[in-house]
Amino acid sequence: MNSVWQQLTLVNLPLLQWQNGSYLLNWAIGPLRSWRQSSWLMQWAEPLGFVLLALTFGMGPFVNNALVGVLMAAGAAFWLLLTVSDDRAIALTPIHLLVFLYWGISTVAAAMSPVKAAAFTGWTKLTLYLLFFALMARILRDSRWRSYLIAVYLNVSLIVSFYGVRQWIDKVPPLATWNDPTSTQANLTRAYSFLGNPNLLGSYLLPAIALSAAALFVWKGWGTKLLALTMLLVNCACLRFTDSRGAWIGFVALLVVFLVLLWYWYSPLMPRFWRTWALPLGLGSLAGMLILGIVLVEPLRDRVASMFIGRGDSSNNFRINVWTAVIDMIRDRPILGIGPGNNAFNKVYPLYMKPRFTALSAYSVLLEIAVETGIIGLSCFIWLLATTVNQGVLQIKKLRDAQFNSSNLAGESSNLQSKIPNLKSDGGFWLIAAIATLAGMMAHGFVDTVWYRPEVNMLWWLMVAIIASFYRNSPQETAGTISGE
Template sequence: MILNLSIPLWLKAYWQHSQIFAFLDRLAQWQQHSSWVGIGLLGSLLVGLLGLLPYLSNNQSGLMTISIAIIWVLIWLGDTLTGQALKSPLHLPLICYWGIATLATLLSPVRRDALEGWIKLSLYLLMFASMSRVLSTSTSNFLNGRLNWRSLLVGSYLVTSLLVGVYGLRQWFFGAEELATWTDPTSDLAGTTRVYSFLGNPNLLAGYLLPAIPLGAIAMIVWRSWSAKCVGALVAIFSLLCVRETYSRGGLYGLYAEILALVILLIYWWSGSQRLPKWAIPGFIVGTVGVLVANILLVPSQRTRFFSSFLGRADSSANFRLNVWASVLEMIKARPILGIGNGNRAFNKIYPFFQRPGYSALGTYSVPLEITVETGIVGLVLYLWFVVTAVRHGWQQLNYARQQQQAEGLWIIGAFSVIAGMISHGLVDTVWFRPQVQILWWLAIALIASFNTLTFNSSDNLSNTPSDLEIDLTDNQANEPD
């Protein structure tokens, strides 16, 4: 369902004769006739942000995000003036969630601290809107329209993630200094090198590289030149190896989930255009599960790390999380409907009143719990509605692309796999709220939102536009235990 609210005529007339409307109308007309403020500038800023994401501080990322949000608002005003504003079924649940988050902030017991978290949330949602707007544009304005924005944005992330992965593997080979107590000193893995590359945290590195695995694999299939295919393959392989060497248990859960989702969806895609034997689909699925299980059982370090999750309080990290989760549940019981407001600063003010002695925390170490703490049960339900809507919309567009044999629909498979991996990781960790991971989450959602049947129909009519880019090369848990 696309958001389509009817406005009373008297209110609409009052608005159209107001000074604010006159100012916005002039601003929109200026944007329409501007050769600078357009999709080219917005897309270039997004490409730059995705390329520099691992190396930027939170403040630097915030400044770039604000710049992108301002440019998007100007473009949106111009689109609204011409009736070309992008509409998506995802907008209604997302606006509803933002509304509840706003109400939770206004009613927060620590309103001033929650306001900062609300501003961050609003900027992330504007980031999603910006990515959706750029990705829904068939081609860029560079090189006579031969560059595809979808490949430019994804390619920027993949190239920089390749550098991050290579440096992470270098740390694995030569060793790296531990910057925090990431391994239980009493476990069999004490002294094991956990790589963190440029991000300074193994769990954050795992969260950052998880999307690179399915997106790299899809790029290897979709991109046309062999050099670009090699880049996609290298990104997927290096990122997979690097995630394993982070020894992040949440990262491993996400890795297994996204690989399984990627294999199943690719088999489903190819089964539509090729006649596969009856045993092919179950055979590939069983084979993939077998490889994942063999990796756990046959590699001692992976086996130890994976099964330590089931030791309960016998493992120091699991025991820490269990105590934090118990305190967080008490916080939810105290304010179950709308929560305490957004952001880690609000959490830091309220959590000490429920904290168990010796178990201080900067977050809930679980994304569903964090959303519930911040916006209550109402917020969690609305966010689940948003995710379900995104998956449902993506599934419809994937089936349309599969029927029409549109290769760009494979990006939806990549986005689905990213979502599966991030959700699995987020069940036991909250690096999802860090800019280096949160922005990639919205990139995956924007990939889905940018597709609709009109997009595919328009691309069918572009006789001289390639279906994708041909390129040769193309503030939370800083020291969390795991």
């Protein structure tokens, strides 16, 4: 069974040998390498790539989508320039191959779409995101740039969160009818910060919560740890004030996965009792605190209760009607869907929608993928997700085993702190945060599609890129990663 799973997730794929023997890759990579060697500017290629990434993530929440698109296009063009002028083989991973396969399926879906012009627009946006992912996966292979980019995002998210908390304190009026006007929550203030929508803000904050929690373990010195703790608390408070039920579901999923992986990381150091009981006790305590909070805080209790009343809540009723129409759309074009992008969706959805239930998306990531690229595209996406998470867990295991070697495991001591060695690599915590974020964003994505907006979509691909950046084809590269973190 384990062998089947390894084959399915491409664990033993001989990428390096295949890449060396590929005529197409050898032709595409490096035809301009002589120009690059003589170019003064391209000597700073990786710092320039980092600047493009930092600008995109730094400006994302504060500027319009058109400018974000320009920055992403610049990043995509820069990746192409790096690739054709590279003096070494491109760093391919199983994740890259499945991303390319998903892009290929989307390309065919766009070509077969009943609304080809609209689907081409969506295909262009998807291509931009995937090229941006390729640039991130390349630049973030250097642990310095990885840490710097995470720091940029965390500091920007702190500003976004502070503003959101301030909105809640000032009881700002909503920009739209976000609450059921017939419920007790009709006049509830929901923070939306610079992003203009509380659900979008909630999804934007999920990676910030996971990464700020990881920063508590990674960043050295009391000053930076205090900053990480401040980020974590402010991000969590702002998430609470969004009153985004989908984001709350994502937060719970994120927290569970983060705690499970944290236990996995430290389990070699634990005495036998804690190795057995730490996880159930921790998850049980978490469940108890969540239940206590729901019981004692009335607005929180009302908001959570609204998830379970079905069509009795207007937001639930709206989503159910949209999902019903989307399932009809999938039933009519089950193989390759209607083509990628919200423009294609907006052209076809009116033919299926129920009166008065207009929608810009399917309000579910999995349904959105299925309606855009059919069952083939959905299967590929699930394959990509499983492979990405599996690669992340494998890299966590490698880093953990390198850190906690046999000399650290001699005997079992009740004093856990005395057994923690000086870290050879803190990268494992970024991996834990990335995997937990994927779980949280997918849980939110079951009931919403806000992560198709650039501010959130970039973060999804950032998490995938962080995991891909740890992949190494050779033992020498692996050793370099462990010592270089």
